[in-house]
Amino acid sequence: MSDDCIFCSIVDGEIPARTVHETGDVLAFLDANPLARGHTLVIPKPHAHRVGDLDAGLTDAVFDAVAALTPRVQDVVDADGANVGINDGAAAGQEVPHVHVHIVPRFEDDGGAPIHAVAGKRPDLSDDELDEIAAEIAD
Ligand code: AMP
């Protein structure tokens, strides 16, 4: 629990939410300002700011819930697809500092864009630079 965290307040029942799924580790509820019908957020119950702050057991629990809920949400709102994503850090658009996975149902001709549209100007990287980045990540 973190003071001043709105999602911790939802976990604690201090703020209402339209809960759609709950386990000991995970809570899922409708986004209060939905980008689409059925826009759902999946969160770990313990407070964690960034994806990298999550304990291994929680990552499993969160992704299990995401995998179960994504097709279910799509069915309920009769969507054609969904974007599933996390804004990790303020630079990526994270506003609520408690890890949450967005499930955003998508509809043919909804005027939206693929997840590739989130980035800014694309870098022009050489093969050497790509090799170097891959090697450093793999370290
Ligand atoms: P992000 O920009 O990834 O941090 O997204 C935060 C999301 O939380 C936004 O889509 C908000 O609409 C949503 N949100 C904020 N407060 C609430 C709340 N009390 N209940 C449900 N969703 C919320």
Ligand code: ZN
């Ligand atoms: Zn929190």
